[in-house]
Amino acid sequence: MNIIRFIYSVLALSLVSSPSILHGQQTPKTNYYGYTYEEDVDCFSNTKPSADDLKLERFITEMLEKIGTKNRITIKSCQSEQNCAATIKDGVPYILYNPNFLKNTNLNFTTKSIDKQIFSAESKYSPSEWELLTILAHEVGHHNQSHLMNQTQNISNKQKELEADEFSGFMIYLMGGSLEDAQRVMYKSIVPLDGNSSYPSRKERLAAIKKGFDNAFSKYSSLTENESNKTAIARDVEGRNYKVVKIGNQTWMAENLKTSKYANGDPIPNVADADQWKDFSKGGWSWFKNDKGFDAAAGKLYNGYAVLDPRGLCPYGWRVPTDQDWQNMIDFLGGEQTVGAKIKANFGWSWGGNGTNTSGFNALPGGSRKNNGTDDGAGEFGDWWSSTQSKTGKGWSRNLAAQHNMVYRGEFSYKFGFSVRCVKE
Secondary structure, X not given: OOOOOOEEHHHHHHHHOOOOOOOOOOOOEEOOOOEEEOOOHHHXXXXXXXXXXXXXXXXXXXXXXXXXXXXXXXXXXXXXXXOEEEEEEOOEEXXXXXXXXXXXXXXXXXXXXXXXXXXOOOOOOOHHHHHHHHHHHHHHHHHHOOOOOHHHOOOOHHHHHHHHHHHHHHHHHHOOOOHHHHHHHHHOOOXXXXXXXXXXXXXXXXXXXXXXXXXHHHHHOOOOHHHHHHHOOEEOOOOOEEOEEEEOOEEEEOOOOOXXXXXXXXXXXXXXXXXXXXXXXXXXXXXXXXXXHHHHHHOOEEEHHHHHOOOOOOOOOEEOOOHHHHHHHHHHOOOOOOOHHHHEOOOOOOOOOOOOOOOOOOEOOEEEEOOOOOEEEEOOEEEEEEEEEOOOOOEEEXXXXXXXXXXXXXXXXXXXXXXXXXXXX
């Protein structure tokens, strides 16, 4: 049995000029991650499709129906493939995939007409499933753009990859995904950060995906402004979805952050013990009074070191707001003296302190953890970090109280534990 040989894409040109192991009928091709390969002939020997072959073929058929295109692609399971790859054999377009790629997925795709498509912050797919779908859509894009046909050989390999990425971003929008879903797999370490003359950089690929996603939104979205806010789904690295809201020119999470991992997947320590908390000098989190019941509504409390950590707290495409981000939102809503009523939730605040929540920000009084490790203020206060450091080396924050509707700008030690909201980049 022949074995697929993977090498870095920087060797692609020398491989193309070398003899093919497949009787001179095939030349090395570049897969999604930027590696070149040669297909194993045994992948085409079994003519009977598997159940997974048929499942993915139906999925691609429904995907292409969204743009009015018939599916001419044959799907083949190929154990020696690394993930997915587009190819043509004897004039037939194929997508080869490694069956292990499907082990942790439970794809269930139902075609909906675009004008009736419903967008919400709840996704039907897990992060790993979206990663599979973006790769699959990328390979479909190669066929859709006729990249494997002779008449397109004047297009550089780099341009072909970017066109396939753009198509992928376009399709993920139509499938109900967010931009974060469309770009998520690009942040994996296996995707080369730097490009070369034959293969695009990660930055270029992210831009191409966004271009396709934005194009689909402008072409097919007939939603009102209120509804369109829901398309900017925020999904953290653990697969948790967050409601979002547009305020002025900014898009904010409408919920407090709940992740227990940095954006790269590294765990953030849960520092439950008060004595340990006050002596802790790196990123950490806790629940208010270590009560997990606070997580659903109020999220977690993070110390300032977690906010400053370069690995990032927020989902890809989002960030902890700067001090100026907070000020821009407050100014848009009328200023710090009265804005509290507009951003407070209409429940949860003590002493009749509920707001009208006309902004949709939905601020809840999750309290805080002090620098000595004690917890205080749930029901009475809400405190949120900014990413901006003060001149004294502390962190700027924004604070709300049940007793009034003023937003207070505070300067606190990074040993305090506050809530975190994210703003879209």
